Structure formats: C-alpha cells, structure tokens
Amino acid sequence: MITKQEKYQFRKERTKRNLLKAGVTWPRLSVYRSDKYIYAQVIDDIKGSTIACASSLDKEIKGQFKSGKNIAASRLVGGLIAKRALEKGVKEIRFDRGGRRYHGRIKALADAAREAGLKF
Helix, strand or coil, X not given: CCCHHHHHHHHHHHHHHHHHHHCCCCCEEEEEECCCCEEEEEEECCCCEEXXXXXXXXXXXXXXXXXXXXXXXXXXXXXXXXXXXXXXXXXXXXXXXXXXXXXXXXXXXXXXXXXXXXXX
C-alpha cells in the first residue's frame, strides 16, 4: 500500500520532470508550505540565482496575522512576491508547487500573484 509520503514524493518528482521537459526559458515561482509558514521564491535556473523572495515571516506580513499559516497570509505573500518580481523585470514565470496539491494556501498564493500581474 502506498503511503501519503510516497504519493507526495511521486508528485514532487513528476512536477520536477515536467518543469524540466518544458525547458528553463522562464524563471520559476517555487512555493514551499510548512506547517507554520509559507515561502515563495522566483528562481532563474539558467543563472542559478534567486531573483525575488517573500514569506509569511517578512516584516510587512508577520505583524498582521496571529500566525502565518492561513489563507489570508498566503494571499499577502503572493501579492508581495509578484510586486518584488515585477520590480526586477520578471513578468512571466512557471509555477512550481513542489509536489503539493493545488488548493488551499498554494492556490491562494498563486491567485494573488496572478492578480498582482504575474503571468503563469
């Protein structure tokens, strides 16, 4: 029987494979969701550098919520990462959810980034 952790690993590997098949022409928005916080980075794989980053631990966000693990905090992180990426000149990205399912906090972050001007 396949455990939840094994399913997650399969999804993570499949996502990575599909991103590599598509090519590394665009930067990618990588999202990591922990139990307490959510983190987002815009990464340029060609140069191997981080263009912009945001998390629910940032000073602009941390004081507004009791905890950084809710959907409202994820929306703010999505808007903040989009603003920082647009300042650096990045308009189009690939979305890398890291094997996580596209719902809840991950979806809220992606929707907020789209509304702020990033194109997926």
